[in-house]
Amino acid sequence: MSDDLQKRVLEAGVGRASARSIAARFGVGISTAIRWLRRERESGERTPRRQGKPRGSRLDAHEAFIADMIEAQKDITLQEMIACLKSECDIEIGRSMLSRGLR
Template sequence: MGRALSGDLRSRVLKASDEGMSARQAAARFGVGVSSAIRWIARAKIGELAPRPQGRRRAS
């Protein structure tokens, strides 16, 4: 599993995207994966800004 990235980093990538930077450019600038940047931007467009919980669901 990958490392957890800060909410501040996520918001900086989203701000750069809002200012016209592509997801690939924003990912390279802030040192995150292209897939992560694309996913964050897509989720922000539908209103989901909070990160999803990591790990598996607890067994009953």
Template sequence: MGGLSARQAAERFDVGTATAIVWVRRFREGGELVARRQGKPRGLRLDPHADYLLGLLEQTPDLTLAELAATLERERGVRVSLATVWTFLDRHAMTFKKVPVSSPR
């Protein structure tokens, strides 16, 4: 870093001190120069339950997101948000819109 300490470099490049220290350590230990991917790994919390959930939908295709989440919590002890269930279904190309019952005219 051109003679700068990690703390000085952090200040100069406007990053956190802890971040700069980690970057310097990674470089010194293994020559790592590329930024690592941010965020959680791409796997979902529901991936281990894929067969179970897809089986439920095969048996009862009109389950709502709320019903799926409630069944998952009751039967498997896994508590997830409706958004997590939706994302799981979206990744398995199983999204669908409920068609409301129309009132007769």
């Protein structure tokens, strides 16, 4: 969606019209209008958020190293992997980030 469309929706929200009526008027989804209006009201944010595929992880560059760690020790724990990544690759990450990266 264009920046202009979001700005027009937000301007219409200034008049306190309902999100449903604004969505119908501009041809956007009701949940989209609600989300844009709420975000502006709560944080003042008026710019569109990034769309598309999520950015890569810091772990992407170490994918082969991680695979080799798992191959060498099938029952390696996340904590052991974190320690190995820190000592061998000089990368500090949390357990949840490593867990997401492995999925």
